[in-house]
Amino acid sequence: MKKSWALSAALLLAPQPVHWRFVPVLNPDGVFSQPPSRTNAHGVDLNRNFPTPDWERDAAAYWQKRTNRDPRRWPGPQPLSEPESRFLHDQMQSFRPHLIVAIHAPYGVLDFDGPSVPPSRLGRLYLDQVGIFPGSLGNYGGVHKGVPVVTIELPNAMRTPLDAEMRQMWLDLLRWMAEKVPGESR
Structure with missing residues (x-):
């Protein structure tokens, strides 16, 4: 039922086919x-x-000075x-x-890096850009590769949003994609 609903929403909102690639957990060591x-x-x-320009110069200096060598x-x-x-x-x-x-x-916010106009909200998460950091995915993908990076910062890593909230986030994302994300095959 949920899969058919998501597929129907994607078909209604996307002006062209949408192709997704999911990486469910990038940091299994951290999760477990x-x-x-x-x-x-x-x-x-x-x-x-990530290999952002000037990583060699900026990453260690940022870590030492801005985070006080936070491990x-x-x-x-x-x-x-x-x-x-x-x-x-x-x-x-x-x-x-x-x-x-x-x-x-x-x-518990929505972050965005890259070209395009960012979404103002996804579900209950509102846009509050947290900044650009040496080696971050947003910096690498959004700023230097020109691929919009939408970062959903959940309020709690150990609790997923309720189904209704995820549904609203998904709908908001699909609407924004249809209006703001260029490309022939997403």
């Missing part, structure tokens, strides 16, 4: 550690490990040093998306 962790088994924040935000020894970030980078290279939707926690 006790307690759950932002970093992988090597202690690297995967969302600071949860360590960018790693070099860009794409981690198998998880290399995997996502390879997926981006082969699939060539017109949009990236990332799900994070715990800020």
